[in-house]
Amino acid sequence: MKRLVSGIKPTGELTIGNYIGAIKQFIEYQEKYESYIFVADMHALTVHNDPKELKKRIKDIVALYLACGIDPEKTTIFIQSENMYHANLSWILECNTMMGEASRMIQYKEKSKKGDTTVGLFTYPILMAADILLYDADVVPTGIDQKQHVELARDIAERFNHKYGETFKLPEPLIDDETSKIYDLQDPTKKMSKSDDSDKGCIFLLDDVESARKKIMSAVTDSDNKIHYDKENKPGISNLLVIYSSITSLSIKEAEEKFKDKNYGEFKKAVADEVCKFLFELQEKYNEILSSSEIDAYLDKSNEKVRKIASEKVKDTFEKVGLGR
Numbered sequence: 001m002k003r004l005v006s007g008i009k010p011t012g013e014l015t016i017g018n019y020i021g022a023i024k025q026f027i028e029y030q031e032k033y034e035s036y037i038f039v040a041d042m043h044a045l046t047v048h049n050d051p052k053e054l055k056k057r058i059k060d061i062v063a064l065y066l067a068c069g070i071d072p073e074k075t076t077i078f079i080q081s082e083n084m085y086h087a088n089l090s091w092i093l094e095c096n097t098m099m100g101e102a103s104r105m106i107q108y109k110e111k112s113k114k115g116d117t118t119v120g121l122f123t124y125p126i127l128m129a130a131d132i133l134l135y136d137a138d139v140v141p142t143g144i145d146q147k148q149h150v151e152l153a154r155d156i157a158e159r160f161n162h163k164y165g166e167t168f169k170l171p172e173p174l175i176d177d178e179t180s181k182i183y184d185l186q187d188p189t190k191k192m193s194k195s196d197d198s199d200k201g202c203i204f205l206l207d208d209v210e211s212a213r214k215k216i217m218s219a220v221t222d223s224d225n226k227i228h229y230d231k232e233n234k235p236g237i238s239n240l241l242v243i244y245s246s247i248t249s250l251s252i253k254e255a256e257e258k259f260k261d262k263n264y265g266e267f268k269k270a271v272a273d274e275v276c277k278f279l280f281e282l283q284e285k286y287n288e289i290l291s292s293s294e295i296d297a298y299l300d301k302s303n304e305k306v307r308k309i310a311s312e313k314v315k316d317t318f319e320k321v322g323l324g325r
């Protein structure tokens with residue numbers, strides 16, 4: 001079975017964009033791939049976090065993974081920082097990454113515009129490469145914003161293999177065309193993001209359903225009043241169609257057909273109904289999971305499993321580059 005690796009960083013509450021762009025794919029693919037899904041908590045340190053809040057969010061993500069439907073029997077869920085080998089490998093990879101290629105990362109360029117940039121924000125895609133290469137991942141499902149980082153991991157692996165001999169598998173990004181970027185409801189040309197300053201255009205998985213409903217009902221659309229998918233000219237409606245079709249598992253075409261004689265108000269209400277139903281059921285499961293004591297025992301076991309895989313890879317890498325005695 002081919003291997004899949006991916007993760008989410010706990011820098012804010014998870015959004016419906018994280019669900020549609022990433023978690024939903026993890027669930028679908030767990031039937032097909034040997035899956036390793038983690039909480040990328042070390043990545044969260046690239047920006048400042050309240051330590052207590054960060055700790056809470058790490059556990060929240062594990063509970064949300066499970067509540068969304070990731071099956072802990074099929075997928076190994078773990079916490080990145082509990083496996084020290086990620087940081088070990090990251091250093092070796094940093095020393096095999098060129099300044100030029102790291103400087104080309106779009107996310108770094110955008111985020112560093114805000115000023116106060118840490119070195120961690122710059123080297124973060126290399127830690128991400130370590131997350132992937134440590135487990136010999138064949139595929140890495142993500143939203144479109146992470147594609148360039150997966151390609152960097154591939155480039156680093158290729159360079160390392162060329163220099164030191166076959167060590168890493170070359171990973172492939174696994175990106176769904178339609179759902180790889182869910183947009184902000186207030187500005188449908190911008191990615192919906194958990195780390196945004198304003199949350200009006202962002203549906204969080206733990207939003208109370210009434211505020212989620214309000215956000216959808218006030219989503220920015222256009223004045224054409226026809227419901228069809230046209231990303232360029234109707235970004236708001238197209239985004240709502242993608243959200244609706246992902247939550248209901250209807251195709252975009254089927255959703256268009258269903259609403260062809262409806263107005264925007266009726267369509268938004270239908271989207272809100274489905275999203276609220278989804279959130280309500282998800283939150284019920286999440287609360288149940290959080291209050292059970294089984295998560296810790298499970299994480300201890302998966303931690304042991306991933307450390308074993310990772311230690312072998314790091315040992316091989318150290319050997320190849322000539323570290324130690």
Ligand code: TYM
Nearest residue numbers: 006007008009017018021022040131142143180181182192
């Ligand atoms: P992060 O935490 O920003 O996002 C987690 C996943 O959610 C996807 N995503 C979206 N997809 C569609 N629409 C959106 N609006 C949206 N917002 C987020 C992201 O593309 C991502 O797949 N660096 C990564 C975490 C990471 C990782 C890894 C991923 C660390 N190591 C190794 C894969 C493999 C990140 O910051 O994702």
